[in-house]
Amino acid sequence: MLNFKKEIAKVLAPLAGMSPAETESYLEIPPEPEMGEYAFPCFVLARRFKQSPKDISAALARQIKPGGLLEKTISSGPYLNFYVRRPALAAGVLSAALEKGENYGFLSDGEGQTVLIDYSAPNIAKPFSVGHLRSTVIGNALYRLYKSLGYRVVGINHLGDWGTQFGKLIVAFQRWGEQALLEKEPVQYLFQLYVRFHKEAEANPELDEEARLKFRELEKGDPEALEIWQRFRKLSLDEFQRLYNFMGISFDSYLGESFYNDMLEETIRLAREKGLAKESEGALVADLEPYGLPSCLLQKKDGAALYITRDLTAAIYRYEKYRFSKLFYVVGSEQTLHFKQMFKILELMGFPWAKNCVHVPFGLIRFKDGRMSTREGNVIFLEDVLDRSIKLAHSIIQEKNPDLEDKESAARAVGLGAVIFGDLLNDRIKDVEFDWDSVLDFSGETAPYVQYAHARICSILRRAGTDFTGNFSPGKTAFSFLPLAENLTAPEEEQLIITISRFSEQIKRAAEELKPSILAHYLVVLAREFNKFYHACPVLTAEGNSKTARLLLIQGVRTVLSNGLSLLGISAPEEM
RNA sequence: GCACCUGUAGCUCAGGGGACAGAGCACCGGAUUCCUAAUCCGGGUGCCGCAGGUUCGAAUCCUGCCAGGUGCACCA
Numbered sequence A: 001m002l003n004f005k006k007e008i009a010k011v012l013a014p015l016a017g018m019s020p021a022e023t024e025s026y027l028e029i030p031p032e033p034e035m036g037e038y039a040f041p042c043f044v045l046a047r048r049f050k051q052s053p054k055d056i057s058a059a060l061a062r063q064i065k066p067g068g069l070l071e072k073t074i075s076s077g078p079y080l081n082f083y084v085r086r087p088a089l090a091a092g093v094l095s096a097a098l099e100k101g102e103n104y105g106f107l108s109d110g111e112g113q114t115v116l117i118d119y120s121a122p123n124i125a126k127p128f129s130v131g132h133l134r135s136t137v138i139g140n141a142l143y144r145l146y147k148s149l150g151y152r153v154v155g156i157n158h159l160g161d162w163g164t165q166f167g168k169l170i171v172a173f174q175r176w177g178e179q180a181l182l183e184k185e186p187v188q189y190l191f192q193l194y195v196r197f198h199k200e201a202e203a204n205p206e207l208d209e210e211a212r213l214k215f216r217e218l219e220k221g222d223p224e225a226l227e228i229w230q231r232f233r234k235l236s237l238d239e240f241q242r243l244y245n246f247m248g249i250s251f252d253s254y255l256g257e258s259f260y261n262d263m264l265e266e267t268i269r270l271a272r273e274k275g276l277a278k279e280s281e282g283a284l285v286a287d288l289e290p291y292g293l294p295s296c297l298l299q300k301k302d303g304a305a306l307y308i309t310r311d312l313t314a315a316i317y318r319y320e321k322y323r324f325s326k327l328f329y330v331v332g333s334e335q336t337l338h339f340k341q342m343f344k345i346l347e348l349m350g351f352p353w354a355k356n357c358v359h360v361p362f363g364l365i366r367f368k369d370g371r372m373s374t375r376e377g378n379v380i381f382l383e384d385v386l387d388r389s390i391k392l393a394h395s396i397i398q399e400k401n402p403d404l405e406d407k408e409s410a411a412r413a414v415g416l417g418a419v420i421f422g423d424l425l426n427d428r429i430k431d432v433e434f435d436w437d438s439v440l441d442f443s444g445e446t447a448p449y450v451q452y453a454h455a456r457i458c459s460i461l462r463r464a465g466t467d468f469t470g471n472f473s474p475g476k477t478a479f480s481f482l483p484l485a486e487n488l489t490a491p492e493e494e495q496l497i498i499t500i501s502r503f504s505e506q507i508k509r510a511a512e513e514l515k516p517s518i519l520a521h522y523l524v525v526l527a528r529e530f531n532k533f534y535h536a537c538p539v540l541t542a543e544g545n546s547k548t549a550r551l552l553l554i555q556g557v558r559t560v561l562s563n564g565l566s567l568l569g570i571s572a573p574e575e576m
Numbered sequence B: 001g002c003a004c005c006u007g008u009a010g011c012u013c014a015g016g017g018g019a020c021a022g023a024g025c026a027c028c029g030g031a032u033u034c035c036u037a038a039u040c041c042g043g044g045u046g047c048c049g050c051a052g053g054u055u056c057g058a059a060u061c062c063u064g065c066c067a068g069g070u071g072c073a074c075c076a
Helices: A002-016 A020-026 A043-049 A053-063 A085-102 A130-148 A164-176 A178-182 A184-201 A207-220 A223-247 A257-273 A307-322 A332-350 A354-358 A383-400 A408-426 A449-465 A467-471 A479-484 A491-501 A502-513 A516-536 A542-568
Strands: A038-041 A070-077 A081-084 A114-118 A153-157 A276-282 A283-286 A296-299 A326-330 A359-362 A365-367
Touching: A002 A020, A002 A038, A002 A053, A002 A081, A002 A283, A020 A038, A043 A365, A043 A491, A053 A070, A053 A081, A081 A085, A085 A383, A085 A491, A114 A130, A114 A307, A130 A153, A130 A283, A130 A326, A130 A383, A130 A408, A130 A502, A130 A516, A153 A354, A164 A184, A164 A223, A178 A365, A184 A207, A184 A223, A207 A223, A223 A383, A223 A408, A223 A516, A257 A276, A257 A283, A257 A296, A257 A307, A276 A467, A283 A502, A296 A307, A296 A332, A307 A326, A307 A332, A332 A354, A332 A359, A354 A359, A365 A383, A383 A408, A383 A502, A408 A449, A408 A516, A449 A516, A479 A542, A491 A542, A502 A516, A502 A542
Parallel strands: A114 A153, A114 A326, A326 A359
Antiparallel strands: A038 A081, A070 A081, A276 A283, A283 A296
């Protein structure tokens, strides 16, 4: 469909007296399918031509001749509606889907460019809660989206493996810790210690001071503290790794905050050199008031570095190493100010690439009566959510499809998919209220809905056998599809073709706007359209060419559903 | 106090300056001699938070206000 849009722009541009690119930017999708595939609103030309948009539209319609993918151009009031030659579109789209398979829809816009995505970044020694889910699944989807556009993508898990919480944990462990419990369920146990620490510190404030000192020791390289820290780190990393594997997520780099310890001095030196860092009350402060931002602390009065210094250092390191064209930080919206400050400091430090650093914020997951807090212990663990979702999926499969051989893997795909999709469907900037009922609702606009459409197609294709694709040799497929494509004239069929043809546009837009939700919505629409088709048009009992054409059509739908889900980090089982 | 984000149907939310503002959930009724009924079909809902402004045209852009959320110096 990208081609069709370009084709229209090329023909229309000289008549409208603007560039093809500008023309293309005005093209829009009409509200009803009967109005064609694209429309050009002629209001924009009214002033230039000193005529009413209606007259302009009528005149343009007369001047534009059909050809290529363009079937006809019809003036509709002030709009100029373009109709695609549907069989040609169908033949092009379906042959491409068949040929390209799991790469169908993917582009190569990003060739030669490197994009870094910083996401997930759980805190070591804290359990993985649903709060971390968002960064993880959004980041993972962006990772796959950019990859599909041809970018070289580097996924970075900036582990929260340093900071004062380790002082607290070490103190807690040394006071109350038991080796055996730690070995048994490391993260759970560390979490308990962490919660206990905060509870006891309320009555006993000197604990906080002790923790602060302990962290100082750790920073200075105290062997005992270091040994404990390393153990905590390894134990929780192993557990995170297990979760990531389970969810099918991986990273290219696990360099966490601690990695930058030795480089912080250099960052501070650089900031001083640029006149950015000033002493204030014993601490080191970057004055950002002239830029309309609150000043921020680079170094505590005890000499310890702060989060932002670490982030600055990491950004510099990453640029040195990867020469990225974009660096995305998939981090909660509560840190918006932090990133504004950080990017401004990078700019003031004289790094021109600072403008290529982008914060990709997302809303909080909250409870009805407030936010989650690790300290207070009121969190929901991701693992519990996944477990319950998968169990539910399993019991539904048991009920609906008792003969299915591998129920476990189907249940895993569906249960996991439901959770991921639920997080990706809505605009990431919005807060979400955590609610078990909606997490465990598999009807309506959900992954299972999309997966079910996919499974149904697989079922039909299985029954049909695979021979029907054998008639189409690669290379001349589009041509040989034409006679078949003429059969796809039912409204449900045409709608499916058009929607399939817009797949690449959706991928591109989702990546550009950094919103996987765009793709998720598109998949729901495609699945819905397939379901309508499924009820209106029988496939296996259709005759001759009509049957073959429908098989090819649903094969195309299957490809898009499966590729689309995969871009969101969700698998599409063949049976469920 | 200041800054940023959000406000659309009973609920959860789509909506790319453009044609009559759309889905899902929930509720009611219907469809299975037929490819998986996790499906489909039908039924009705809106001062698009409020008030101004820009524009041929605003849910969409700008300003102000209201409500909720988030942040604002030694946490990350």
